[in-house]
Amino acid sequence: MDTQQDVIAVLVTDHREVEQMFSKLEHMKGDISEEAKTLAEQVVIELVRHSVAEEEYLYPAVREHVPGGDKTADHEIAEHAEAEETMKRLEGLEPRDADFWPTTDLLIKQIRHHLQEEENDLFPRLREACPPEQLVELGNKVQRAKKLAPTRPHPSAPDTPPANKLLAPGAGLVDRIRDALTGRGRS
Template sequence: MSQQNIFEALRESHELQRNLYRRLTETSGDTPERQELFLQLKTELAAHELAEDRNFYAPLMQLDAGMDLSRHAISEHHQIDELVESLEKADPATPAWLPLAKKLAEKVEHHLKEEEHRFFQMAGKLLTEKQKTSLAGDYLTDYDEAKAATA
């Protein structure tokens, strides 16, 4: 079996993020389920972002053709972080919490679609096959360490 490439590794986390935000936005009230799903999503987003910035966007920024897309993606990561912070400060029992969670879900989905349908294609042309495999290993190491650090 061939080794995983960076795009496959990133898509695994993308699918987990989608599953978590869909389940989160179906919750109501300040329940243990809502709190647990939010914690899982927050952890997943943070681990993915850290590992992706280091092992996908930073290498792409080294290339002129990868600079703009990397900056854009990192900017979106910051916007997602701000929405997560807003949710942390909001009371999950109030009616305002769910619309904020849905806004986070929409932002995350926009970002994931953009990555999968635009950024991955461009990066696929810029990175060698060896880089794609090597970056996947580095990404998974950083991702696993980041998730373990929050556990």
């Protein structure tokens, strides 16, 4: 059952889903269709939801449990901020724009680097340092946070608690309403 997955399993599942979307985008490179735009929108939606949930729950746990966790969390949050700027640029582009595919490539490169760091370094360190029942509790919190999280990049929004936990649900509601009205991310 999904609600019993630990935080690492939840996040690795997200990583695999995003990687599948990246592969599809890479096979579409140069395509100027609405399908390419929709897939890029879906990637951004998933990445924003994932990042917000990590910033709300994963990185505070890293700070608390992992030796050197403050430095690690700060590094991961900085990578999120960099990718969020790229997502914001991508959001304003169409596949026919000269910058669309180079910006997509940059985002894929940034995210793959980030995912590799998390899976090869951060997650093993967290699993070693944090009690299993707390990892499951964090998994449940991350899943709930993703449902309420924004779906659009907000580079100027706070990325650490408590401000991010207070503002993200409201921004998420506004984003989901905008997405419903515009059809963003739907094929």
